[in-house]
Amino acid sequence: MKSKTSKETFTTTTEIVLPNDTNALGNLHGGKLMLWMDVVSAISASRLCNQVVVTASVNNISFREGIKLGSIVTLEAKVSRSFNTSMEVVIDVWVEDRITGDKKKHNEAIFTFVALEQKNGKPVPVPEVVPETTEEKKRFDGALRRRQLSLILAGKMKPDDATELKALFVK
Numbered sequence: 275m276k277s278k279t280s281k282e283t284f285t286t287t288t289e290i291v292l293p294n295d296t297n298a299l300g301n302l303h304g305g306k307l308m309l310w311m312d313v314v315s316a317i318s319a320s321r322l323c324n325q326v327v328v329t330a331s332v333n334n335i336s337f338r339e340g341i342k343l344g345s346i347v348t349l350e351a352k353v354s355r356s357f358n359t360s361m362e363v364v365i366d367v368w369v370e371d372r373i374t375g376d377k378k379k380h381n382e383a384i385f386t387f388v389a390l391e392q393k394n395g396k397p398v399p400v401p402e403v404v405p406e407t408t409e410e411k412k413r414f415d416g417a418l419r420r421r422q423l424s425l426i427l428a429g430k431m432k433p434d435d436a437t438e439l440k441a442l443f444v445k
Contacts (some may be wrong), residue, residue: 277401279403280405285321286349287310295374304337311385322361325398330387332421335381338381346350347367350367351366353404354413355417356400362421363383364384422437422439
């Protein structure tokens with residue numbers, strides 16, 4: 275199976291916040307943003323493995339501040355690291371000022387997907403991700419620590435087996 279770069283999984287989409295997308299305060303519903311994140315990150319994961327992918331977990335979503343009605347929202351997703359049948363995807367959310375055109379990073383998220391075989395729905399191996407930029411390498415390294423923490427919290431890994439996490443705390 276041929277490896278791919280993070281760049282090859284890059285996916286972007288742009289949305290405008292319409293009245294139907296907002297809450298009583300005129301801000302984008304958090305659930306609507308989560309839907310947009312799920313879709314863009316699923317496409318990114320699919321670009322790595324060329325398979326059907328399903329969301330396995332949402333590892334992190336940060337909501338820094340509300341996104342106002344009429345805002346232009348751009349979501350960018352890249353696979354940060356792959357494991358046997360799963361992939362971690364990082365999503366950056368940018369909000370553009372319609373008057374000045376300035377873009378500000380507004381939110382970020384980390385989703386995990388599993389690749390499934392189309393006919394039987396069983397997990398299938400995915401290609402390795404090769405990070406190239408400094409940021410991609412940082413996210414690649416952090417993905418293993420996040421994965422180990424998730425496995426510990428799910429009771430699927432013993433803390434003593436979490437080599438990457440232990441390396442942070444034990445000299």
